[in-house]
Amino acid sequence: MELYPQAAKLGWTPTKIGIFFRAGLLVGFVGGKENKAMITEQSFLKLIDFVNDVNRDRHINT
Numbered sequence: 001m002e003l004y005p006q007a008a009k010l011g012w013t014p015t016k017i018g019i020f021f022r023a024g025l026l027v028g029f030v031g032g033k034e035n036k037a038m039i040t041e042q043s044f045l046k047l048i049d050f051v052n053d054v055n056r057d058r059h060i061n062t
Contacts, residue, residue, distance in 0.1 A: 001014060001017075004044070004045075004048065006048060007044075007048060010048070010051055017039070017044075018037055020047065021037045021039055022037075025043075025047055026039045026040075026043045026044060026047060027039065027040045027042075027043035028040055028043065
């Protein structure tokens with residue numbers, strides 16, 4: 001989240017990102033003693049691009 005402040009502008013929180021991961025919208029794995037999800041940066045950026053495209057389309061069509 002620190003590297004990509006645009007995610008916060010979309011209203012994303014670490015909890016929401018975890019939900020996206022569990023729903024299969026992000027690529028990664030769960031590991032470690034704390035059972036934390038590690039997602040790939042590429043899948044994160046692709047999801048941001050997709051959401052931005054959808055939001056642009058909504059704005060144009062309203």
